[in-house]
Amino acid sequence: MRYSAGNPTYQRMARQSGRSRTALADAAGGAQLPKWETVAAYVSCCGGDPAYFRRAWAQLRALREGDPSVGGEFAQLSNLPRRPTPIFLGRQETLRSLAEQVNVDAGGIVLGAAVFGLGGVGKTELALQYAHAHRGRYRPLWWVDADTADSVAAGLAALTRSLAPTWPRSAGVDDAAAWALRWLAGHGGWLVVLDNVTDPAVIEPVLAAASRSEGSGRVVVTSRRDMDWAGLGLAPVRVPVLAREASVDLLVRRAGREGELAEARELAADLGDLPLAICHAAAYLMERRHVTVGEYRRRCAEQSGRILDVTPRSRPWEHSVARTWQVSITAVADEDPVAAELFDVIAYLAPDRIPVELLCAGRDPLVIEDALTLGASYSLVTRAGAVLNVHRLVQAVIRAAHVDATACRAAAELLRAALPEGDPETAVGDWERWALLAPHVDALAAHLAGPLGRDAGLAAVGATLLLACAAYHRGQGRYATSAGMAELAVELRQRLFGTEHPDVLGARYVLAGCYWSVGRLPEAARLSDEVLADRRRLLGADHPDTLRTASSVAIGYRELGRHDEAIALTEETLRARMRVLGPHHPETLHSRNDLAGCLRAVQRIEEAITLYEATLRTRRQILGDDHPDTLTSQHNLALAYRATGRVAEAQRLLVETVAARRHVLGVEHPDTRRSQEALAACAGADLRRHQGNSTVSAPEFSLSQA
Known part of the structure; x- marks a missing residue:
């Protein structure tokens, strides 16, 4: 009509009719039904007869205002997006819980259920399984993609056009969606599934319609967001990973x-x-x-x-696994750059029991809490008190986007800053903290062993972490793990510094001690001899590091049956430590214990007992009754007593030692088992089983300050 009338401008039509230019322009757009006065003015300005359009306008208004009788014959509609998978395992209990929550009778307070969890955990499939199994109960059963307000409106508009086929195709989406909401509010017995909700605001109109439908209209939401669903009238149903x-x-x-x-x-x-x-x-x-x-x-x-x-x-x-999570990762990063930085770091830690305190180093704890809360709301992490858990594949997807070692280096720096100050092998008070940190150092080791280990900054920090953690693992009796970490630390440091740098020698010394513990005696002896020669040449004979190496070499000689060399080197080391460190220094006491072991190995039992007793008294005074070194002295003295026939005294000491080692080291620690075997031998158990472990006193390799 407007074209036939010479295409008058809306400004001219506004002057002619007295209606606003915007109202006239909107009337032609079809996004909403204009007022009748605007339609009449528009038609008149274009030379048409308003009466010709009056009936059509009235019919559209009747549709738009939602006569409750409209659509009844079409109410058995369903638009499920696909068939549910026929192989649906391990979800029976969760599916049963969903059915109970959707159909709970709470007087209209509960409108349905919110199925939430990690991306890829099967939320949509669970909702699809429920909808398909109960499709005969609901009229209609309507599925709506709900990731944005526009997609919700489009889904509701599609419902309108299915319920009311006469609804004009040229009408706007918003009008059609508004009609669907009025229809839902005026009817019951329906189910709307709102899939992939990220912003609860976009589904509020549907929830409002459900609340007005006298409780008989039901809603199922799927979302990766963990939020206050109960506050929205939806019973929360968390979907875990499969058993x-x-x-x-x-x-x-x-x-x-x-x-x-x-x-x-x-x-x-x-x-x-x-x-x-x-x-x-x-x-x-x-x-x-x-x-x-x-x-x-x-x-x-x-x-x-x-x-x-x-x-x-x-x-x-x-979607692929990667794309499924990238949506959430990107959403978190867009909303909070701090959260993006944190997740980059978390990607290089162990997936379970990540200490929140570790991530707060040097930052405002409230800022970190806000960032982690945002990540948890997208189900990227779950928080349990002071620790976090993250799915290992979420970590893999984050790492795949990285182009350098920056985030891995940041993770290593946080771990290094969090390390306890005491000797990882013997500082019992630090073991609880080490138990929390060690799995994350273990995880970092896997990355250091790959291409990221070529980054010099990361390799330097990582080697320090690995050596400290190797000492902790050795103190816990995990000898193979300890040796593997020390080997990687040596490789990293040699790549950085060559073969004769003090830090490289320190790493090789730790590795030699790990080899002794794990039973790789020839390798341990060769490496110990090499490190001792290098330290004597580079540091001098009386340097504490040199003496520490000499002590371990002497123990190696003893283990290999080279008793004369062992005694000579141990005595030499003891004299030097007395002179350099003093008689009560823990490392001096190491040498005294080792000398007693050497004397016992050559059947100089009484001399060994005298030295063991003196060392035990001093260690109790200096280190305390439950220190691992004190318990080693106690164990060794008991074996010496038994060797001279003082079985009752040996048994008394071993009873105390077993109890203390169980408390301090745990039941499965090799030292605990060694003391238990010795106690069994004292009580007349199988001596042959015990002899291989107790002929010689327990060696001491101090890995601290390496």
Whole structure:
């Protein structure tokens, strides 16, 4: 009409009709139904007859205002996006909980349920399973993508056009969505699934409609956000990762790899039992039948970013594992740069029991708390008091986006700053803190062993961490772990400094001690001799580091049966330590204990007992009754007593030692077991089992200050 009338401007039409230019322009846009006066003015300005349009306008108004009788015959509609998966394992209890929460009768207070959890944990699938199983109960059953306000409006508008086919296709989305909300408020017995909600504000109109429908309209929300769903009238239903057996069963059945059950179990552990990752792996293996489960594990370990970003051809509607989480990671980073920095660091720590205190170093704790709360609201982390947990694949996705060692170096610096000051091997009071930090140093070691270890700054910090943690692990009896860490520290420091730098010698000294403990005696002897020669040449014979090395070399001689050399070197080291450190220094007491062991090894038992007794008295005075070194002296003295037939005295000492070592070191520690075996021998148990462990007193390799 306007074109036929010569296309008058809206400004001219406004002057002619007295209506506003904006109202006239909006009337032609179709986004909303204009007032009748505006329609009449528009038509008149274009030379038309307003009466011709009056009936059509009235019909649209009747539709728009939502006559409750409209749409009844179409109310059995359903638009579920796809069929639910036929292999749905390990979720029966969660599905039952969802059904109970959706249908709870709470007088209209509870409008439905919010299914929430980590991206990829199966929230959408759970809602789909519920909706499909109960599709005969709801009229209609409508699925709405709810990640934005626009997508919610589009989903509701689609409901309007399904319930009211006469609704004009040219009408605006907002008008159609508003009609659907009025229809929902005026009807009951329906279910709306709002999938992938990130902002609760965008679903508030649907919740309001549910609350006005006398409680018979129900809502199921899926979201990766952990927030106050109960405050919105939705019962929270957290979806955890799968139980391990369900993960393995799902992987094996989906991939058809019944013959690789052991490898499937290991892969399920690698993937953290996350359903999306399990299904992704199964589809990958189905599409590449020549790839074994073990090979898939290797590819994930070496190229996690590439593997996790593959979209299975058989399930194109699913996002890849990487993209599923990248949405949340990006949202957190956009909202809070501090949170982005924290998650970059967290990606290089162990996934479980990350101390919040560790992340607060040098920062405002409230700022850190806000950042972590934001991450938790997106289910990227879960917080349990003073510690955090993060899924290992979330870490892998974050790491895959990094182009250098900056974040890994920051993680190493935080760990170094958090280390206790005492000797990791013997400072019992620090062990609780070490138990919290050691898994994160262990995790960092895996990154240091790869390409990131080539970064000089990271290698320098990392080697220090590894040596301290190696001493802690050795003190806990984890000898193989200790040796592996020390080997990596030596490699890193030699790459940085060459072979004769004091820091390299310190690392090699620690490694030699670890080799002695783990039973690699020839390697330990060779390395100890080399380090002793280098330290004498570079530092001098009386330097504490040289004396520390000489002490371990002497112990090695004794273990290898070179008793004369062992006694001579131990006596020489003891004299030097008495002169340099004093008679009561812990390292002087180490030498006295070692000399007593050498004397006992050559059957000079009475001399050994005298020296053991004096060392034990001094250690009790200086270190305390429960110090590991004191307990070593006590154990060794008991063995010497037993060797001379003083069985009752030996048994009394060993009873005390076993009790103390159980309390201080734990029941499974090798030193605890050694004392238990000695006590059994005193009581007449199998002597042959014990003889190999107790012929010679326990050696002491001090790794502190290496």
